[in-house]
Amino acid sequence: MSTHTITTQQVNFKVFRFNASEDYLPYYENYTMEVTSEEVVLDILNRIKWELDGSFSYRRSCRHGICGACAIKVNGRSTLACKERMNDMIELFGNELTIEPLSIKRAVKDMIIDKGDFWQKHDAIHPYLISDVQEHPEHEHLVTPKEAEELLEADLCIQCGACHYACPVVEVNSDFFGPAAFAKAYRFEADVRDDAHHERLQELHKEKQGLWDCVKCFECAEACPKDVNPIDKITKLHQMLFSEGVATSNVATRHAVAFKNSIAKFGVLDEGGMILYSEGTSIVKHIPLAIKMFTKGKIVPPWGITKSENLDEIKKLVASSSTAKF
Amino acid sequence: MKKLKYALFTGCTAKQSTPEQYMSTFAVAEKLGIELVELVEASCCGASHLQDYDDFLSLVLNARNIAYAEKHGLTMVTICNTCQLNTAMTKHRLDNNSELKEKVNEKLKEVGLEYKGTSNIIHFLYAIIDDIGLDKIKEMVVTPLSQFNIAPFYGCHNIRPSELQNESHKTAENPYNPRSLDDLIIACGGNSVDYVEKNKCCGFHVELQAPHTSAVLSGKAVAGAMDNNADWMVTPCPLCHLKLDTQTNHLSEAIGREIALPVLHMQQMLGLALGCSNEQLGFKHHIEKVNFI
Numbered sequence: 001m002s003t004h005t006i007t008t009q010q011v012n013f014k015v016f017r018f019n020a021s022e023d024y025l026p027y028y029e030n031y032t033m034e035v036t037s038e039e040v041v042l043d044i045l046n047r048i049k050w051e052l053d054g055s056f057s058y059r060r061s062c063r064h065g066i067c068g069a070c071a072i073k074v075n076g077r078s079t080l081a082c083k084e085r086m087n088d089m090i091e092l093f094g095n096e097l098t099i100e101p102l103s104i105k106r107a108v109k110d111m112i113i114d115k116g117d118f119w120q121k122h123d124a125i126h127p128y129l130i131s132d133v134q135e136h137p138e139h140e141h142l143v144t145p146k147e148a149e150e151l152l153e154a155d156l157c158i159q160c161g162a163c164h165y166a167c168p169v170v171e172v173n174s175d176f177f178g179p180a181a182f183a184k185a186y187r188f189e190a191d192v193r194d195d196a197h198h199e200r201l202q203e204l205h206k207e208k209q210g211l212w213d214c215v216k217c218f219e220c221a222e223a224c225p226k227d228v229n230p231i232d233k234i235t236k237l238h239q240m241l242f243s244e245g246v247a248t249s250n251v252a253t254r255h256a257v258a259f260k261n262s263i264a265k266f267g268v269l270d271e272g273g274m275i276l277y278s279e280g281t282s283i284v285k286h287i288p289l290a291i292k293m294f295t296k297g298k299i300v301p302p303w304g305i306t307k308s309e310n311l312d313e314i315k316k317l318v319a320s321s322s323t324a325k326f
Numbered sequence: 327m328k329k330l331k332y333a334l335f336t337g338c339t340a341k342q343s344t345p346e347q348y349m350s351t352f353a354v355a356e357k358l359g360i361e362l363v364e365l366v367e368a369s370c371c372g373a374s375h376l377q378d379y380d381d382f383l384s385l386v387l388n389a390r391n392i393a394y395a396e397k398h399g400l401t402m403v404t405i406c407n408t409c410q411l412n413t414a415m416t417k418h419r420l421d422n423n424s425e426l427k428e429k430v431n432e433k434l435k436e437v438g439l440e441y442k443g444t445s446n447i448i449h450f451l452y453a454i455i456d457d458i459g460l461d462k463i464k465e466m467v468v469t470p471l472s473q474f475n476i477a478p479f480y481g482c483h484n485i486r487p488s489e490l491q492n493e494s495h496k497t498a499e500n501p502y503n504p505r506s507l508d509d510l511i512i513a514c515g516g517n518s519v520d521y522v523e524k525n526k527c528c529g530f531h532v533e534l535q536a537p538h539t540s541a542v543l544s545g546k547a548v549a550g551a552m553d554n555n556a557d558w559m560v561t562p563c564p565l566c567h568l569k570l571d572t573q574t575n576h577l578s579e580a581i582g583r584e585i586a587l588p589v590l591h592m593q594q595m596l597g598l599a600l601g602c603s604n605e606q607l608g609f610k611h612h613i614e615k616v617n618f619i
């Protein structure tokens with residue numbers, strides 16, 4: 001048995017400070033502290049408040065990684081303060097650590113943010129089972145372990161908001177539902193007891209909410225302290241839209257389908273043809289750029305594309321392995 | 327040292343919209359003493375769009391590509407972040423799910439192929455860092471890029487999801503503080519520029535359905551590099567390159583500010599430092615003029 005020795009090291013913290021009712025602009029306060037190998041990030045927040053500045057504000061409740069209240073950012077990385085070990089942070093980033101709220105533009109006081117947009121999006125996807133429950137059912141509503149597995153652990157979400165405020169699309173497009181809401185939508189879509197399956201999917205498909213606007217950056221997967229992997233659930237929802245026949249023809253769905261068409265024909269992607277198929281008559285807006293690219297040798301016409309060798313294999317596999325229709 | 331030999335999965339972009347990347351890959355490989363066997367049989371990786379439509383088909387097609395690398399008994403090298411993601415993701419899923427692997431192999435059998443899981447899949451950037459080493463590369467530099475401030479743009483699909491990405495290479499990368507491309511810039515003698523957007527997304531994948539979002543993300547990246555005195559940018563991903571290089575007028579419009587920088591592929595940067603000619607590196611194919619050569 002190895003004995004556990006507690007080590008200490010000095011860390012410089014740059015801590016975001018702001019009080020929306022008093023300060024015109026946020027600022028950063030520097031604190032140098034001795035950090036022990038036993039501590040988690042929340043211990044540091046507590047020590048700042050208890051030992052250095054009583055006005056320092058942050059949220060925490062359960063201290064068990066369950067309530068989701070304590071999510072903040074350390075050097076740009078979302079983290080649950082009560083779960084994240086200081087040693088791991090030092091290993092990742094060294095001895096200069098910047099502590100910030102999840103979203104600077106939503107800061108109310110220090111680490112505390114206004115999560116209103118998060119909850120609004122969350123509520124909008126009908127995050128509950130919709131089902132005609134009989135008052136006196138004759139038997140239990142059984143869910144087999146295999147059916148429960150279909151949730152892919154989307155039910156582990158603690159609504160901490162880490163993914164939502166790590167998502168670049170949320171920053172740019174205020175209509176975008178964001179990773180947590182989509183993961184939650186999947187959680188109910190995948191539940192065999194839910195009866196609103198079709199309606200919810202149809203709502204998600206509406207363009208302004210942006211199920212198709214996810215840039216696939218994996219920031220949400222990286223940020224989630226519960227390994228919910230929201231981008232994976234978004235992909236599943238995309239697949240569901242097709243498999244349930246909810247997907248209607250729009251530039252995004254045609255874009256996805258265009259890849260199959262092109263692969264079946266060339267093996268590789270016919271980039272110009274893919275844009276033409278996806279955009280339809282809207283193609284005209286791409287023409288100025290296309291001309292520029294053509295003169296620089298960046299556009300290969302369909303007859304110039306080098307097809308994959310052994311293309312017959314690819315054609316055969318596309319024919320035998322396709323599982324989706326549009 | 328035994329000569330390095332890889333199976334090269336070019337992806338579609340390098341052979342169509344970024345021919346300069348295709349050329350410079352071979353030019354640099356020659357300088358570094360790497361032999362590349364191009365996987366001419368490979369199909370498109372699906373670019374995570376086919377994956378939205380038909381997951382199983384995308385697995386089968388990617389497994390076929392990998393099977394060809396395995397037939398050569400070689401490591402597969404990719405030169406596109408998104409190819410890396412989709413190919414490595416396929417490998418990860420098949421290697422960790424024997425039932426799925428069997429189902430995929432049932433299909434591959436129809437064309438006389440089998441996915442075994444014997445070839446590693448690694449992006450060219452990490453392949454040269456792991457197998458040649460930054461010190462060795464530094465020794466080979468003939469034209470140090472010391473007069474340039476170079477802004478690295480990593481591209482998501484080489485650094486996230488980090489758990490998957492770090493399976494393929496020895497040098498662990500922290501997606502919140504990536505080092506590989508900075509280190510390569512430094513090995514080439516250049517000054518690497520630090521800026522917030524270097525590990526952020528360029529928005530390529532929603533260019534058609536959400537052009538504004540896409541343009542804002544790329545626009546901010548170029549602006550961030552400019553504000554930190556970058557002379558030019560460098561990226562390991564041809565898709566990022568398309569966003570950053572070919573449509574700066576759209577990006578400028580989206581963020582309300584005139585922006586533009588020359589953007590090089592990592593192979594071109596390396597090629598400049600290793601003494602490849604400008605013709606070999608294909609600078610004439612750029613939209614933003616590479617004005618410093």
Ligand code: SF4
Nearest residue numbers: 167214215217218220
């Ligand atoms: S992968 Fe999609 S949902 Fe997740 S953070 Fe990126 S854009 Fe947002």
Ligand code: SF4
Nearest residue numbers: 157158160161163224
């Ligand atoms: S998905 Fe993960 S990161 Fe997002 S809110 Fe839920 S627990 Fe937090």
Ligand code: SF4
Nearest residue numbers: 337338370371408409
């Ligand atoms: S991402 Fe590409 S479209 Fe892109 S190259 Fe990979 S195979 Fe094809």
Ligand code: SF4
Nearest residue numbers: 481482483527528530
């Ligand atoms: S487009 Fe975005 S998601 Fe794709 S590689 Fe470039 S930065 Fe990553």
Ligand code: FES
Nearest residue numbers: 061063068070082
């Ligand atoms: S305090 Fe509840 S999750 Fe951290």
